[in-house]
Amino acid sequence: MLGYLIRRILAAIPVMGVVALFVFLLLRLTPGDPAAIIAGDNATPEQLDRIRTQLGLNEPLYTQFFSWVWRLLHGDFGTSLISNVPVLQMVNQRIEPSLSIALCVMLVSILVAIPLGVIAAWKHGTWIDRFVMALSVIGFSVPVFVIGYVLVQVFAIELRWFPVQGFRSISRGFGPFFERITLPTIALSFVYVALIARMTRAAMLGVLGEDYVRTARAKGINESGVLFRHALRNAAVPVITVIGTGFALLISGVVVTESVFNLPGIGRLTVDAVLARDFPVIQAMILLTSGVYVGVNLLIDLAYALLDPRIRY
Amino acid sequence: MSELVNPTVNTRPIALEIENLVVGVGKSGAGKKIIDGISLQVRQGETLCVVGESGSGKSVTSLSTMGLLPRDSLKAIGGSIKLVGEDVLQASDRRLRQLRATTMAMIFQEPMTALNPVVPVGKQIDEVLRTHTSLGASARRARILDMMEQVRLPDVKRIFASYPHRLSGGQRQRIMIAMALVLEPKLLIADEPTTALDVTTQAQILKLIRDLQKDHGTAVLFITHDMGVVADIADRVAVMRHGRLVETGALKDVLSAPTQDYTRNLLSSVPSLVPRAAREEAGFNPVVLEANELGKVYRERSMFGKPREVHAAQDVTLTLRKGRTLGIVGESGSGKSTVARCIVRLIDPTSGGIRLAGREISDLSRHALQPHRKKIQIVFQDPYRSLNPRITIGESICEGPINFGTKHSVAMARARELLELVGLPPDAVSRYPHQFSGGQRQRIAIARALALDPEVLVADEAVSALDVSVQAQVLRLLDDIQTRLGIAILFITHDLRVAAQICDDVAVMQHGRVVEQGPAAEVLANPQQPYTRQLLDAAPGRGWDFANFRAVDGSTTVPAA
Numbered sequence: 036m037l038g039y040l041i042r043r044i045l046a047a048i049p050v051m052g053v054v055a056l057f058v059f060l061l062l063r064l065t066p067g068d069p070a071a072i073i074a075g076d077n078a079t080p081e082q083l084d085r086i087r088t089q090l091g092l093n094e095p096l097y098t099q100f101f102s103w104v105w106r107l108l109h110g111d112f113g114t115s116l117i118s119n120v121p122v123l124q125m126v127n128q129r130i131e132p133s134l135s136i137a138l139c140v141m142l143v144s145i146l147v148a149i150p151l152g153v154i155a156a157w158k159h160g161t162w163i164d165r166f167v168m169a170l171s172v173i174g175f176s177v178p179v180f181v182i183g184y185v186l187v188q189v190f191a192i193e194l195r196w197f198p199v200q201g202f203r204s205i206s207r208g209f210g211p212f213f214e215r216i217t218l219p220t221i222a223l224s225f226v227y228v229a230l231i232a233r234m235t236r237a238a239m240l241g242v243l244g245e246d247y248v249r250t251a252r253a254k255g256i257n258e259s260g261v262l263f264r265h266a267l268r269n270a271a272v273p274v275i276t277v278i279g280t281g282f283a284l285l286i287s288g289v290v291v292t293e294s295v296f297n298l299p300g301i302g303r304l305t306v307d308a309v310l311a312r313d314f315p316v317i318q319a320m321i322l323l324t325s326g327v328y329v330g331v332n333l334l335i336d337l338a339y340a341l342l343d344p345r346i347r348y
Numbered sequence: 349m350s351e352l353v354n355p356t357v358n359t360r361p362i363a364l365e366i367e368n369l370v371v372g373v374g375k376s377g378a379g380k381k382i383i384d385g386i387s388l389q390v391r392q393g394e395t396l397c398v399v400g401e402s403g404s405g406k407s408v409t410s411l412s413t414m415g416l417l418p419r420d421s422l423k424a425i426g427g428s429i430k431l432v433g434e435d436v437l438q439a440s441d442r443r444l445r446q447l448r449a450t451t452m453a454m455i456f457q458e459p460m461t462a463l464n465p466v467v468p469v470g471k472q473i474d475e476v477l478r479t480h481t482s483l484g485a486s487a488r489r490a491r492i493l494d495m496m497e498q499v500r501l502p503d504v505k506r507i508f509a510s511y512p513h514r515l516s517g518g519q520r521q522r523i524m525i526a527m528a529l530v531l532e533p534k535l536l537i538a539d540e541p542t543t544a545l546d547v548t549t550q551a552q553i554l555k556l557i558r559d560l561q562k563d564h565g566t567a568v569l570f571i572t573h574d575m576g577v578v579a580d581i582a583d584r585v586a587v588m589r590h591g592r593l594v595e596t597g598a599l600k601d602v603l604s605a606p607t608q609d610y611t612r613n614l615l616s617s618v619p620s621l622v623p624r625a626a627r628e629e630a631g632f633n634p635v636v637l638e639a640n641e642l643g644k645v646y647r648e649r650s651m652f653g654k655p656r657e658v659h660a661a662q663d664v665t666l667t668l669r670k671g672r673t674l675g676i677v678g679e680s681g682s683g684k685s686t687v688a689r690c691i692v693r694l695i696d697p698t699s700g701g702i703r704l705a706g707r708e709i710s711d712l713s714r715h716a717l718q719p720h721r722k723k724i725q726i727v728f729q730d731p732y733r734s735l736n737p738r739i740t741i742g743e744s745i746c747e748g749p750i751n752f753g754t755k756h757s758v759a760m761a762r763a764r765e766l767l768e769l770v771g772l773p774p775d776a777v778s779r780y781p782h783q784f785s786g787g788q789r790q791r792i793a794i795a796r797a798l799a800l801d802p803e804v805l806v807a808d809e810a811v812s813a814l815d816v817s818v819q820a821q822v823l824r825l826l827d828d829i830q831t832r833l834g835i836a837i838l839f840i841t842h843d844l845r846v847a848a849q850i851c852d853d854v855a856v857m858q859h860g861r862v863v864e865q866g867p868a869a870e871v872l873a874n875p876q877q878p879y880t881r882q883l884l885d886a887a888p889g890r891g892w893d894f895a896n897f898r899a900v901d902g903s904t905t906v907p908a909a
Binding site (some may be wrong): 159160245246247249250251252253254255256257260264267268269342343344345 | 414416420445446447448449453455456458461462463465466467475476479480511513524527559622656
């Protein structure tokens with residue numbers, strides 16, 4: 036198991052290397068002078084020269100790449116061209132809201148969706164099943180901003196249970212954090228509940244027809260034991276996959292939700308950077324997103340190995 | 349054997365009594381009757397074999413008893429099933445759960461899939477004790493290990509903690525038996541428990557069930573389609589067909605003096621272990637297929653250390669002449685299918701040669717091999733999966749010839765002829781596979797293989813998934829096609845009875861090697877190698893000549909209770 040873990044982590048290094056190369060070339064291969072792109076249309080030749088020297092653009096390409104990677108490894112992601120703040124600091128400020136919302140949404144979705152999916156599969160073909168499936172269609176088809184604005188209108192403006200928008204760090208107390216994270220979590224959970232419930236139901240339907248489920252029933256085990264102890268663990272692999280990729284999507288930013296609830300998250304940082312052509316920030320965001328996906332995939336594979344003893348390390 | 353059964357068995361208490369059971373299709377059971385008025389009884393210490401072909405309702409009967417019928421598709425709508433006097437059809441779900449494993453237990457056909465793959469087997473047995481007893485952890489463990497020893501598992505402590513995929517089929521079935529018997533139920537239902545196992549393992553499991561039955565006085569309801577197994581394990585036999593009981597009686601009476609035509613036909617369809625009369629020696633017929641020291645090695649790459657090598661086939665040398673049938677027999681893992689697949693070049697051999705119609709084909713590239721493909725065609729085991737469900741029968745049969753340049757209309761006309769040749773109506777060309785039964789699909793698969801006018805037909809367990817009566821028909825069809833077309837057949841099978849009836853020559857394989865080879869009449873009647881002898885000894889029902897309704901002298905493998 037440990038050997039498997041080490042091999043998988045080692046295998047992630049070349050992947051990240053390729054990503055880094057791509058991110059590096061993104062700026063260099065963009066048509067035109069990178070310095071001109073960075074400086075904008077009205078830059079003077081002196082300004083361009085300064086930028087070139089500052090970015091090392093006069094060096095050969097490979098020297099530029101390796102010194103860039105070297106700086107990355109030391110936590111230097113460059114400085115924002117717009118705000119002149121180090122990129123790492125900008126990301127650090129934005130990571131907590133994004134991570135908080137991702138974890139909350141995943142937790143709520145799993146707790147709601149998996150029982151729903153299991154029950155739907157168990158009561159396959161009955162009104163319960165159809166009800167769960169109808170809910171999941173609604174969850175898929177209603178846009179998140181509609182759900183968001185409805186929630187804000189009802190629970191924040193009319194009932195005044197929650198603040199309308201914003202984010203408060205958990206370090207400043209759980210109460211304020213919870214108050215502000217609840218509505219965005221609910222809004223975003225709809226689609227994930229729909230997705231995970233559907234996946235759970237499909238996987239469970241497959242597993243419930245298996246011989247070992249019949250064996251479990253023949254042993255005289257009660258239904259909850261059959262469903263959760265025997266069937267669910269065998270149905271878990273596709274469900275874990277969906278949960279994992281869903282989580283990665285959430286961390287790399289949910290622009291619409293962040294906008295609706297005015298959350299200072301990764302998604303808006305990325306969009307702002309793209310609109311302003313803030314290349315160092317864009318590069319950092321691509322690296323971050325890729326890193327999250329590589330990491331999540333690693334976790335998914337580890338989960339497979341833990342869940343299914345037949346998968347060899 | 350029945351004649352040896354202790355006569356007191358008839359006075360023992362009744363463990364299971366099924367009276368007038370009716371099971372219908374649909375949630376309310378109002379649809380077609382799958383079981384229509386079955387009555388059976390099994391006494392303690394007695395084995396009742398329920399025998400019948402697929403669709404006879406034998407498994408539905410056992411699932412009804414356990415209360416395990418799929419709720420939304422089948423329902424018992426009449427009669428009673430009394431388990432030690434208590435009607436399980438009237439029992440609540442809760443009561444049924446209490447009865448399962450404690451009073452009645454069941455083992456299933458597929459040991460490979462009947463155990464949960466993600467839970468260690470010891471824990472799976474433990475679940476029975478945790479559900480039904482209040483024993484402490486160490487007492488449960490001691491009891492499980494003891495039971496595992498009773499089912500003769502080796503190294504029980506290691507196996508206790510093993511996952512199912514680490515165990516062989518036989519070991520898994522032993523785990524299932526241990527799980528079923530750990531609480532000493534009054535009734536054991538065994539639904540085709542040895543069908544998926546090799547003959548030698550089958551013989552061991554049958555003996556084990558017999559022995560445990562003797563020790564614990566369990567009543568056994570044994571479901572099987574295999575008359576050989578019936579002859580080895582039954583005290584009494586119940587023959588089922590289309591959901592009704594055809595006849596029931598003591599083993600010896602049913603096998604030696606069946607009163608119903610259906611039973612007679614069923615018994616006559618069982619191929620004899622005695623090889624058929626040898627056909628005329630065909631020494632002058634041209635050799636169409638030769639395998640020369642064929643080998644296939646699977647290498648498993650490993651990051652550290654040496655790669656693991658598995659010799660799936662080694663030094664396999666075979667010769668097949670026009671118009672003859674060569675059988676490769678052996679147990680699972682013996683390499684017989686590997687050899688078949690190498691010969692057809694579905695997989696590439698790692699060493700040795702294959703000469704097809706005088707041309708070496710083992711080293712031809714995929715492209716160069718193409719024109720030779722039509723000379724050798726294969727029929728697979730499972731007719732339910734070997735035909736593409738979304739393509740009509742006609743298109744399936746035509747695909748090969750069209751690929752070799754035949755015009756569509758010509759190929760379709762040929763497909764109609766071939767369907768007639770295999771005994772199906774020519775208008776079947778426009779239908780889809782799901783509209784045919786298993787036997788019909790296998791006929792279609794044979795027609796598909798014949799469409800390219802091959803010189804060699806490879807039949808890889810081609811009749812193993814079929815009921816005996818259908819199996820007999822397909823074997824006759826193959827024989828008939830061979831006589832008419834002079835085709836050579838390479839017949840892969842694990843079933844010595846089938847091999848004895850269709851093969852001219854036989855090669856016995858074990859661990860990837862041919863251990864004995866020669867004319868079927870010699871190899872199967874007078875085996876020289878211990879392994880061949882062992883295989884023949886393990887063949888169920890050796891003591892009966894089914895087709896002639898008589899016992900043959902010689903001992904049976906399973907000692908009578």
